[in-house]
Ligand code: AP5
């Protein structure tokens with residue numbers, strides 16, 4: 001099953017993509033996580049991406065498209081994948097459609113996790129991310145067992161650099177300008193499904209499972 005997660009920053013794409021990946025045994029591929037691990041490792045790609053990310057801007061398509069297409073051509077993607085944070089622009093969507101059709105594949109579902117802007121700032125200010133494995137939590141809605149400590153690996157949890165309210169506002173405006181048009185793109189492709197992302201996170205997931213099939 002080949003799945004794309006759509007939705008505003010903080011809508012819960014990463015949270016739901018992780019649950020989908022575990023239930024359906026397909027890789028969870030997050031371009032945000034790939035960039036963050038490159039930043040942590042100090043690679044050339046990480047150095048280039050960091051400036052854009054800290055400003056709440058998108059990393060240019062030239063740096064993003066090739067990286068993602070290479071990733072989905074790997075062996076572990078032959079049964080499918082869940083893409084989280086890609087595509088984010090019309091050129092990215094068109095490149096993806098072209099690349100996978102050359103591989104004889106198509107996207108089965110583009111899941112739009114719908115959350116109004118008013119809820120987003122609150123979610124982002126309470127999000128905490130693991131400095132080591134990237135797992136995410138929310139201090140109220142999805143707390144770790146021990147405050148400030150990752151359940152998965154025991155490392156420290158911090159506020160992401162781009163989760164400061166000023167940067168979140170910029171990311172939301174970039175989302176409306178550049179990413180929201182993808183909803184129409186995938187509607188035309190006949191694969192768009194909408195879920196109400198304001199619900200409790202397990203309810204959001206059960207709605208997704210009822211769409212994907214148990
Ligand atoms: P990326 O990491 O993709 O960030 P994003 O899309 O802005 O999404 P987030 O990770 O912020 O949110 P999410 O929707 O995954 O929400 P989450 O599940 O964590 O990208 C970061 C940056 O990298 C971009 O700004 C850009 O610069 C660059 N980039 C990445 N991909 C790119 C691309 N393709 N092209 C160009 N540039 C790219 O949930 C948020 C919080 O809410 C958490 O605390 C969570 O616990 C909580 N929560 C989740 N669901 C619920 C719920 N139902 N109820 C209550 N709380 C909930």
Ligand code: ZN
Pocket residue numbers: 130131132133134135150151152153154155
């Ligand atoms: Zn961790």
